[in-house]
Amino acid sequence: MEKAPCTSPEDRLLVYRENVMLVADIITPNQFEAELLTRRKIHSQDEVLEVMDKLYSMGPNTVVITSSYLLSSRGTDYLPALGSQRTWTPDGSTVTQHIPREMHNVDTICQHWGWLRCHTLGVDAQAPQQPQGSL
Secondary structure (H helix, E strand, O other): OOOOOOOOOHHHHHHHHHHHHHHOOEEOOOHHHHHHHHOOOOOOHHHHHHHHHHHHHOOOOEEEEOOOOOOOOOOOOEEEEEEEEEEEOOOOOEEEEEEEEEEEOOOOOOOOOHHHHHHHOOOOOOOOOOOOOOO
16 A cells, blocks of 8 residues: 655645745644755754754744654654744843654554644643543
């Protein structure tokens, strides 16, 4: 079975780079999407941080690389992700906080779902609880 693409076609990248990124506050690309947006390949954790800096220079204040092909320190059953937020101090300088996460890998065709992004940041995205008993 061939996997379906989970990202926008390359012909739309110009719109994302020149319009969307300028007004976005938060972006959640996976590694492939981050590489397309920045025109830079990621082969190491240091390169992830460099790509995130490039994405910051394009406009957003919060960047979350939702999944990566890099190896997790916990083994192949885990998927690395990195959240990051840039804020400004009163003197005008910037402070960047990095939030690394490693999630248990789920074998699916496309792992680009909102629950994954929430889980990446440590938020428990649970289904609504069913009421007890009947009405």
